[in-house]
Amino acid sequence: MLAGINTLLGWSVEVSRLASVLSSFAVALLVYLFAKKLYGNKTLALLSSFIFLTLGDLILFYGFVAEIDAFHCAVYFSGIVLTFFLLQMGRFKIAFFTAGLFTAFTFLTKGFPALYLPLTKPKTGFNP
Helix, strand or coil, X not given: CHHHHHHHHCCCHHHHHXXXXXXXXXXXXXXXXXXXXXXXXXXXXXXXXXXXXXXXXXCCCCCCCCCCHHHHHHHHHHHHHXXXXXXHCCCHHHHHHHHHHXXXXXXXXXXXXXXXXHHCCCCCCCCC
16 A cells, blocks of 8 residues: 555655555544444544544554554454444345455454454354
């Protein structure tokens, strides 16, 4: 992803940092849409995305460095949201295929941290 953005816009540190910032805002938008769809409340959705953007190192650290962590978070959370809605609609085969596909994508972006969620077993049952 960084190579593609740098090829399009020119090779510089600022362009590489732009990928992290755009990924962070893409995840914030996805958090907003997910919360709005889940709860039907715009205020709660805005608050959720604002809290996400202001958490820890997201803006203060990843906005200033050209690391792949923000893009990893975008791919990871996109897979979780898409799988959640597919399970909610009862499309189990497509949901499991989607979960595997996004796990593969996140593994390609960051490595073994992508395997945390699919390999953990919840203590309680999951009922979307």
